[in-house]
Amino acid sequence: MKKIFIGIGIIILSILGYANTRSDIFTVERKLLIKAPKEKIYYLINNFDEWPKWSPWDKLDPNIKKTLSSNRIGKGAKYEWEGNSDVGKGKMEILESAPDQIKIKLDFMEPFEGNNITTFTFLNRNDSIEVIWNMTGPENYFGKLIGIFVDLDKMVGKDFELGLNNLKKLTE
DSSP states (O other): OHHHHHHHHHHHHHHHHHHHHSOSEEEEEEEEEEOSOHHHHHHHHHBGGGHHHHOTTGGGOTTOEEEEOSOOBSTTOEEEEEOSTTTOEEEEEEEEEETTEEEEEEEEEESSOEEEEEEEEEEEETTEEEEEEEEEEEOOHHHHHHHHHSOHHHHHHHHHHHHHHHHHHHHO
């Protein structure tokens, strides 16, 4: 019995040690080619009034409470939400609204606290636009530990893929 407890202790210490070696920064990124004018895609992302048309999270809670700033388009536009456990609570602010990239500060309050940067980059690819959706942020020790068992890239990445496909359907 003593050997079993020692073995379990070694496994737990190994997991805790391994978590400490993981990166302090996480990144989730997805890309999609969309055969539509860049301005059309850009407008849907740069205008918070348009997000319900394509955002995968708006569909998860039909009763989501949203507060938008008076400026809803471009740099300085703000969007706050509070919803069920699927969407949580948070806020976004467009920090940069350049022709080839939109940068958004994304703060989560619930179910977990997080401060991230999301970018949408638009690259010309022959007769299409490659839209790159990237989110990056700090990874604390708890996040590193959870990340051993839950793949954030797969979990959030599927939502990014859905959102990009929604943009594609709306603009092509």
